[in-house]
Amino acid sequence: MAYAEDAERQVLHEPKSYWTKYVWSQDHKVIAIQYSLTAIAVGLVALVLSGLMRMQLGFPGVLDINASEYYQYMTMHGMIMVIYLLTALFLGGFGNYLIPLMVGARDMVFPFVNMLSYWVYLLSVLILISSFFVPGGPTGAGWTLYPPQSISQGTPGTEWGIILMLVSLIFFIVAATMGGLNYVTTVLQARTHGMTLMRMPLSVWGIFTATILALLAFPALFVSGVMMLLDKTIGTSFFMPEMMSLGQQMSHSGGSPVLFQHLFWFFGHPEVYIVALPAFGIISDIISVHARKIIFGYKMMVWAIVVIGGLSFVVWAHHMYISGMNPYFGFFFATTTLIIAVPTALKVYNWILTLWKGDIHFTVPMLFALAFILTFLVGGLTGLFLGNVVVDIPLSDTYFVVAHFHMVMGVAPILVIFGAIYHWYPKMTGRMLNDTIGKLHFWITFLGTYLIYFPMHYLGIQGMPRRYFSFEGIEFISQSAYTLNQFITVVAIVVGISQILFIYNLIHSFTKGKPSGNNPWKAASLEWCTPDTPPHHGNWGPKLPVVYRGAYDYSIPGLADDFVSQTSTNTSVGIVGDIQEEGS
Amino acid sequence: MLAAIIITLLVIASVVFHFLNPWQQTVLASNWGSMDEILSITFLVCGLFFVAIMFFFIYCLVRYRHREGHAAHYRSHNKKLEGWLIAVTSIGICALLAPGLVVYGQFVKPPDNAMNVEVLGQQWRWAFRFPGNDGLLGTTSVKHIGPKNQFGINPSDPNGQDDRLIHTNELRLPIDQPINFLLRSIDVLHNFYVPQLRSKMDLIPGIVTSFWATPTLIGRYEALCAELCGVGHYNMRGHLVIVSQPEFDIWLSQQPTFSEIITSNTNDGLAEQGQQLAQNRGCIACHSVDGSKSLGPGWLGLYGKTETLSDGTTLSVDAPILRNPLSIPQLKSCVIIHP
Numbered sequence: 007m008a009y010a011e012d013a014e015r016q017v018l019h020e021p022k023s024y025w026t027k028y029v030w031s032q033d034h035k036v037i038a039i040q041y042s043l044t045a046i047a048v049g050l051v052a053l054v055l056s057g058l059m060r061m062q063l064g065f066p067g068v069l070d071i072n073a074s075e076y077y078q079y080m081t082m083h084g085m086i087m088v089i090y091l092l093t094a095l096f097l098g099g100f101g102n103y104l105i106p107l108m109v110g111a112r113d114m115v116f117p118f119v120n121m122l123s124y125w126v127y128l129l130s131v132l133i134l135i136s137s138f139f140v141p142g143g144p145t146g147a148g149w150t151l152y153p154p155q156s157i158s159q160g161t162p163g164t165e166w167g168i169i170l171m172l173v174s175l176i177f178f179i180v181a182a183t184m185g186g187l188n189y190v191t192t193v194l195q196a197r198t199h200g201m202t203l204m205r206m207p208l209s210v211w212g213i214f215t216a217t218i219l220a221l222l223a224f225p226a227l228f229v230s231g232v233m234m235l236l237d238k239t240i241g242t243s244f245f246m247p248e249m250m251s252l253g254q255q256m257s258h259s260g261g262s263p264v265l266f267q268h269l270f271w272f273f274g275h276p277e278v279y280i281v282a283l284p285a286f287g288i289i290s291d292i293i294s295v296h297a298r299k300i301i302f303g304y305k306m307m308v309w310a311i312v313v314i315g316g317l318s319f320v321v322w323a324h325h326m327y328i329s330g331m332n333p334y335f336g337f338f339f340a341t342t343t344l345i346i347a348v349p350t351a352l353k354v355y356n357w358i359l360t361l362w363k364g365d366i367h368f369t370v371p372m373l374f375a376l377a378f379i380l381t382f383l384v385g386g387l388t389g390l391f392l393g394n395v396v397v398d399i400p401l402s403d404t405y406f407v408v409a410h411f412h413m414v415m416g417v418a419p420i421l422v423i424f425g426a427i428y429h430w431y432p433k434m435t436g437r438m439l440n441d442t443i444g445k446l447h448f449w450i451t452f453l454g455t456y457l458i459y460f461p462m463h464y465l466g467i468q469g470m471p472r473r474y475f476s477f478e479g480i481e482f483i484s485q486s487a488y489t490l491n492q493f494i495t496v497v498a499i500v501v502g503i504s505q506i507l508f509i510y511n512l513i514h515s516f517t518k519g520k521p522s523g524n525n526p527w528k529a530a531s532l533e534w535c536t537p538d539t540p541p542h543h544g545n546w547g548p549k550l551p552v553v554y555r556g557a558y559d560y561s562i563p564g565l566a567d568d569f570v571s572q573t574s575t576n577t578s579v580g581i582v583g584d585i586q587e588e589g590s
Numbered sequence: 591m592l593a594a595i596i597i598t599l600l601v602i603a604s605v606v607f608h609f610l611n612p613w614q615q616t617v618l619a620s621n622w623g624s625m626d627e628i629l630s631i632t633f634l635v636c637g638l639f640f641v642a643i644m645f646f647f648i649y650c651l652v653r654y655r656h657r658e659g660h661a662a663h664y665r666s667h668n669k670k671l672e673g674w675l676i677a678v679t680s681i682g683i684c685a686l687l688a689p690g691l692v693v694y695g696q697f698v699k700p701p702d703n704a705m706n707v708e709v710l711g712q713q714w715r716w717a718f719r720f721p722g723n724d725g726l727l728g729t730t731s732v733k734h735i736g737p738k739n740q741f742g743i744n745p746s747d748p749n750g751q752d753d754r755l756i757h758t759n760e761l762r763l764p765i766d767q768p769i770n771f772l773l774r775s776i777d778v779l780h781n782f783y784v785p786q787l788r789s790k791m792d793l794i795p796g797i798v799t800s801f802w803a804t805p806t807l808i809g810r811y812e813a814l815c816a817e818l819c820g821v822g823h824y825n826m827r828g829h830l831v832i833v834s835q836p837e838f839d840i841w842l843s844q845q846p847t848f849s850e851i852i853t854s855n856t857n858d859g860l861a862e863q864g865q866q867l868a869q870n871r872g873c874i875a876c877h878s879v880d881g882s883k884s885l886g887p888g889w890l891g892l893y894g895k896t897e898t899l900s901d902g903t904t905l906s907v908d909a910p911i912l913r914n915p916l917s918i919p920q921l922k923s924c925v926i927i928h929p
């Protein structure tokens with residue numbers, strides 16, 4: 007624990023001017039909020055785009071949307087949600103905020119690089135958004151950006167849109183790498199006295215593992231982005247074979263479109279877990295706190311995160327069962343994909359077993375956590391459909407896939423984000439979010455998203471293809487499917503608009519919310535032990551905290567309080583001898 | 591408590607919805623009934639896990655909701671229970687994977703008596719090629735593509751001379767004959783998707799991909815593109831017609847061979863020629879014949895009309911524009927460039 011002793015010897019320099027405190031800040035908490043607000047802002051853009059898409063699908067012609075625009079909205083919606091919202095918010099937002107507070111560090115290990123990470127991220131967002139204003143508009147190639155069509159004529163945004171998209175992604179990866187190095191180093195090097203790895207909250211384990219995945223997976227996207235940029239701008243042929251383009255022969259030859267898909271999904275599948283693992287960790291912590299119960303099977307939960315992280319690198323081609331790759335790959339990737347379901351299922355079991363014999367408080371963060379379990383279970387089970395190659399073949403490229411991935415890596419992580427914001431907002435601001443608005447927001451969001459995506463699976467079962475601007479004239483699609491599409495659109499618009507409640511709550515409670523005190527949820531983990539709320543620069547005052555136990559000591563029999571903070575010793579709370587477990 | 595009740599209702603509604611909803615699979619028209627069976631097994635196994643897990647979840651929510659004087663138990667883990675849960679889950683996974691991989695084993699090996707049919711994809715239409723009496727398809731290259739050789743068949747390859755070419759979007763196949771679909775694209779990715787066949791595969795420029803199926807039900811089915819291929823993707827549609835063997839033989843013998851096409855002098859009426867061209871070049875993906883709004887301007891009454899371009903300027907459509915749209919500078923930046 008050389009870091010902790012060293013950190014205590016150094017004098018704290020709290021920035022004094024407005025600019026260094028709130029804008030060019032090197033404080034992980036300010037950077038976290040900058041990351042989060044930017045991600046939420048760009049996420050709202052993507053939300054509006056999804057509303058426009060739903061209008062076209064449910065009520066074609068009501069808004070004057072043409073096919074080019076539809077594909078542009080679709081592409082931007084997907085890319086923003088996956089990369090610029092979810093990845094940025096979980097790692098840049100929660101990673102930044104929680105890691106130093108949860109492991110007992112003064113800040114990230116490289117605060118300046120951390121600041122750079124945010125500003126480069128902001129730059130990548132601005133580049134991405136600028137593509138709405140260039141000739142030809144943003145790219146409409148789908149978020150997977152498959153060549154050749156992403157850079158050949160006949161796709162919207164092949165003039166500027168695709169170039170800006172690739173450049174933006176490259177900047178994003180630079181930002182994520184700078185942030186990621188910080189998160190990993192801080193977890194490994196800057197833990198305080200007594201904070202062993204196996205005493206860290208699962209939130210930190212999830213974010214830590216996800217960051218390692220990001221550091222290993224993003225280079226694949228970086229490389230493919232650079233190669234595609236060269237194919238587009240100077241006419242190289244990394245991914246471009248000898249081909250025609252709308253009647254003209256192109257000068258490319260020898261490139262491989264399938265190679266791009268392998269590279270893309272070598273990044274793209276770990277990306278799912280880059281989003282999911284922090285969500286897994288955070289939800290474990292929320293459930294444990296609000297059920298007043300020690301997390302069930304902590305060690306197994308840690309190992310499940312690590313094993314899922316490892317396996318996520320050997321399942322990527324399950325996105326490519328019908329891509330025309332060597333079909334014998336299917337045997338291998340179907341097997342690995344279904345194996346990954348075992349540690350994932352174990353996590354679901356342990357969340358529910360944490361509730362079992364608990365003392366469940368139905369607070370707003372807990373409601374989001376419970377909704378996550380249901381949503382994630384549905385999304386996880388449908389993953390077994392698509393992972394099993396012969397079930398995937400008929401369902402691939404249909405609305406079943408759209409419903410599956412929205413459930414599992416759209417709605418489920420978003421529910422976690424909401425739950426986490428309701429849970430940690432008091433620590434960030436010193437005030438509680440409004441409970442009534444929170445509950446209203448929760449029920450509309452949870453029930454709405456379930457009503458949108460659960461029936462959508464059955465459109466896919468019927469065979470409705472995804473990425474269709476219009477279904478007009480397709481005979482095998484029944485009339486009732488159009489009615490369902492209208493229903494989904496109406497619900498989606500309601501859910502979209504209801505997010506105003508959340509935004510209002512964030513803004514309103516910032517000044518008007520009930521003061522929260524240091525530890526409103528009576529949580530045991532270290533971030534609730536800061537001397538000030540919100541914590542000052544340096545987090546801990548002159549002395550770093552000393553940790554004596556794990557993060558989940560709730561409801562120990564015989565004690566007055568139903569939680570024991572990580573900084574408490576056995577003797578200070580009156581525990582004598584070993585803690586006896588009940589029911590064993 | 592409210593949360594427990596609503597989640598209970600959601601779970602029950604989900605199960606009921608599964609059995610009562612009107613959106614079921616299309617009729618099966620191929621040998622891949624085994625894929626449907628694996629789907630049913632998957633629904634069954636996943637459904638049982640879903641109901642069991644949710645039942646216990648709801649039980650916990652009701653039984654262990656917060657009440658005054660109620661405290662949680664202190665129980666950190668239970669190795670035996672976790673072991674059992676891993677075992678049961680693994681059995682469930684095997685029950686899905688094992689039969690799945692057996693069927694997949696059939697999918698990757700087309701039978702020896704399968705008939706080769708080439709599916710050619712391009713933005714945004716289909717074309718098809720059958721080998722002639724020699725049973726062999728001629729080699730192809732993008733370099734050979736021309737007005738009379740849309741498939742790019744090598745003119746000096748003797749195997750290609752008797753290939754029968756279908757330039758329309760309609761493919762006919764005989765019933766009960768295993769078909770090996772050889773898939774080729776000359777531009778971007780596509781996917782030959784006939785829902786009733788169940789099996790499908792991407793088309794990739796530069797290589798030939800394949801999948802196989804045996805049609806088992808006479809009928810006319812839609813063939814869609816299922817891999818995003820540009821703005822006209824949703825309009826890349828054709829038909830697969832499954833007919834009896836004799837009917838198929840007659841139909842196939844009426845289709846032109848490659849050598850007939852390159853030596854012929856097409857003297858069809860101009861209107862038919864135009865219609866053929868529009869269909870062959872994929873124009874109809876963006877331009878409607880009846881003037882209805884699509885991606886590009888509809889053709890009905892286009893001549894002499896004033897069109898508003900995407901940059902806001904207006905343009906009166908006259909003969910020089912129609913002959914060569916790209917001569918007009920605004921059109922270059924505003925429209926998709928035409929072949």
